[in-house]
Amino acid sequence: MTDDPTAAAIGSFRDTPDERLRTVLERLVTHLHAFVRDVRLTPAEWASTVDFLTAVGRACTADRQEFILLSDVLGVSSLVETVGAGDDPEVTDATVLGPFHVGASPVRANGDSIDLVGGGEPCVVAGTVRAVDGTPLPGATLDVWQCDHEGFYDVQVPDRQPPGNGRGLFTTDDAGGYRFRTVVPAPYPIPTDGPVGDLLRATRRHPYRPAHIHVIAAAAGHRPVTTHVFVAGDPYLESDAVFAVRRSLVREFTVVDDPDRAADLGVANPFRDVRFDIVLERTA
Amino acid sequence: MTDDPTAAAIGSFRDTPDERLRTVLERLVTHLHAFVRDVRLTPAEWASTVDFLTAVGRACTADRQEFILLSDVLGVSSLVETVGAGDDPEVTDATVLGPFHVGASPVRANGDSIDLVGGGEPCVVAGTVRAVDGTPLPGATLDVWQCDHEGFYDVQVPDRQPPGNGRGLFTTDDAGGYRFRTVVPAPYPIPTDGPVGDLLRATRRHPYRPAHIHVIAAAAGHRPVTTHVFVAGDPYLESDAVFAVRRSLVREFTVVDDPDRAADLGVANPFRDVRFDIVLERTA
């Protein structure tokens, strides 16, 4: 008999048939117990924690995942992307998926606009998808989604945006290139009407994410990447509520005042021009 | 801008007005992130964890607290009692409260029986409540509750046990003594029909708790203790599903075959005799 609940709890997993599950649970108990000892968590604090998790559970519905939000604001979601990444610094950094990738994006042709509403600053995003050795990857897919110039995704305001607004599934051309028209996205707050919002308020944290466009790039024989391109100069780049910013993913959304180029690209003048090249890692 | 989600998440709590909350959150993030890095938690494993916590939340009702159960089977509830305890080895060890302390126990006089049903092995529990220096503590209260000889608490089987069966609130006499009659409790399984039960099955753990009687002892000017007395020889003492056993809390439930003593105590012969003395720490 041991009087040490940590040793007893770790030992209790010894017969777990799945080796990986055993390791994960043993290490989870190790770190969780180290936390409790470290802060000498009191029974009252433990009870508050149970109440908080219960409230997080109660806030989860078909359309709302408050546990993901909790993982996001604790930096865990972002960290999982980091530790899952390979070591090659040339490969485009991954970052969080976020809650707004809902179903399949509408298939669109290079040069199409994903802005079905208008009203924001016109913007052209273009780049190439390449392998680490520089080989362009024709036929790669780019699933993109973003909020509008007021910070709302289509699914959040179905009365103001048609389904598929701000979304598109593009395929790279023979040179590995892609291009689409859109509007400059705005920073937006994560939902604060649940227990995670209470946590942000209690810790004096703002709920904003810096403006970004989501991208999932995939090509045959390569590891897909889930990432963002962030708008340089955004006031929340240093304090993203979900800690998803990577320096390597920030791009200038350059102002271009050139009526001929605007006409060529099919946008109003002036417009913003963004270059976002993506590098994928070959699968083994 | 940092590319390190751990540093960013820890730093995000810097303006928390409540100093203790800031410390707890900083250390929580530190250990949680250390866990993710340690096992290199994959996005798929992270998603399963979110699903599991969501299922735990869904299992919580007015009568069922699956997060406490989760904390219990990970040894966290037991550890919180351990780290909250003082250093004096003479003081009676605390252990988990458990989910069956519901409302006020019926007030009873020393010598009363808490067994309102019959059918189990008769048992007499007695002891004294004392301060660390040996002074008896008259007027101390002992709130006791236990399951029956088949492992059920009154609230679990309201058709078979009247409310208050297995429960009593006793007060120590002038010599600090208490005594009550009962039946020997049985080992019992924690609920396994929810996600925590799935976890136990996946890890080949049994759900049993060794037989015990719960006690909360309290006296004016002293720190109350929430504890158990465990039945020596129980097959689950080494593998309590919630890791609450402390060597110091195990007692012989000695068989006594003595018709005269049985008659004196008001129990059938033979019966079991248990001595459980309690030592409380003075509050500062």
Ligand SMILES: [Cu+2]
């Ligand atoms: Cu740790």
Ligand SMILES: [Fe+3]
């Ligand atoms: Fe987003």
Ligand SMILES: [Fe+3]
């Ligand atoms: Fe119990």
